[in-house]
Amino acid sequence: xxxxxxxxxxxxxIIIFALVNFLQVFWSIFDYFLGDRRNTNWLxxxxxxxxxxxxQNKFSFYQQLGFRQRKxxxxxxxxxxxxxxxxxxxxxxxxxPEMKALIGASAIQVTFGLPTxxxxxxxxxxxYPEPYFSNITGHYHKGEANSTGILVLTWDNFVKGxxxxxxxxNLGLHEMAHALKIEDYTRNSEFxxxxxxxxxxxxxxxRLEAIRINDGEPSIFRAxxxxxxxxxxxxxxxxxxxxxxxxKVSNLRLYQLTCQLLNQDPLDYxxxxx
Ligand SMILES: [Zn+2]
Numbered sequence: 001x002x003x004x005x006x007x008x009x010x011x012x013x014i015i016i017f018a019l020v021n022f023l024q025v026f027w028s029i030f031d032y033f034l035g036d037r038r039n040t041n042w043l044x045x046x047x048x049x050x051x052x053x054x055x056q057n058k059f060s061f062y063q064q065l066g067f068r069q070r071k072x073x074x075x076x077x078x079x080x081x082x083x084x085x086x087x088x089x090x091x092x093x094x095x096x097p098e099m100k101a102l103i104g105a106s107a108i109q110v111t112f113g114l115p116t117x118x119x120x121x122x123x124x125x126x127x128y129p130e131p132y133f134s135n136i137t138g139h140y141h142k143g144e145a146n147s148t149g150i151l152v153l154t155w156d157n158f159v160k161g162x163x164x165x166x167x168x169x170n171l172g173l174h175e176m177a178h179a180l181k182i183e184d185y186t187r188n189s190e191f192x193x194x195x196x197x198x199x200x201x202x203x204x205x206x207r208l209e210a211i212r213i214n215d216g217e218p219s220i221f222r223a224x225x226x227x228x229x230x231x232x233x234x235x236x237x238x239x240x241x242x243x244x245x246x247x248k249v250s251n252l253r254l255y256q257l258t259c260q261l262l263n264q265d266p267l268d269y270x271x272x273x274x
Pocket of ligand 1: 234
């Protein structure tokens, strides 16, 4: 009886091995012919292990997702990384897999409820090791989302943003929020994906918050948010992910509008995401 069982196991092993190889060949052919036209999640390549190890160990947003949501996150992250040109700037010698994984993960965190959005306009991501001098503004910058389609980040500040996950300050989320707004009004295949009525309601609420800040009243949002509508949007996104409980308590209407705009709720991942 034992040799028969052993034979069954060996045969089953051979069949599984053949099947895996067949699927890999099938995928390569599929990938070759479809190229950049791939647009649905199930067709996207799995996340490379060098990136997966990093987000498994270091990215709390990913860590709190359920199994299916993690798989979706992984595929979306690989697609995002594949689509972008990461460039080292200043004294930075090379862009490491960790930089690609975490910066990409920051983008997927913000767009996770918007499955077709990959910030298409932003083809280039420049990474400086620390704040860089801008000849245009005459100041040192920590990052920017440029309307010409370049996203600039400083690695030291990007890391700092995630080190304290609850202080409402996060450079990556801030710049991805700017990029999301720019993407929304850039005429390409991702044009106008944010609901304009929700944006209007959102701006009404943030302007009321700005008045409160300028009057010296307490607000969960730092004073910098009141600079203009774009900065307020970016600061709201930082707080939405970093301290959702306090945000919800301090301004329920604005919190709900943010949930609807991004199609996700950090306090209940089952509420919006599939
Ligand atoms: Zn900003």
